[in-house]
Amino acid sequence: EVQLVESGGGSVQEGGSLRLSCTASGFSFDDSEMGWYRQVPGNECELVSSISGGGRTYYSVSVTGRFTISQDNAKNTVYLQMNSLKPEDTDVYYCATSGPFLERLWHGLSGLCGAYRENIFWGQGTQVTVSS
Secondary structure (H helix, E strand, O other), X not given: OOEXXXXXXXXXXXXXXXXXXXXXXXXXXXXXXXXXXXXXXXXXXXXXXXXXXXXXXXXXXXXXXXXXXXXXXXXXXXXXXXXXXXXXXXEEEEEEEOHHHOOOOOOEEEOOOOOOOOOOEEOOOEEEEEEO
């Protein structure tokens, strides 16, 4: 059973930092792309950042230079270090992977993050709130 368990969300002031964690089980972690999504206007689920099994990273334009994704294969855990947080970063952040299907993550998904989609698995979501 594929399982993704998130932690690390919370409330911070603008300019502050948080580190999100997502611990995975039930598939070959180091073969899979892992990512973090958040809901954005227009009924889109945006890929904030992702990291491939080989360590190749992706960042959305809005977070480039502020967020850093990393992984610890020994712990089957992916992290999102979020620095210089802005109020517009406020959202529920979802860890996601295709797991054993070994598919690449779409940069944007129509509809709600966390909703069922073929060949994608979701964490439970963790709330990030940034106040001005």
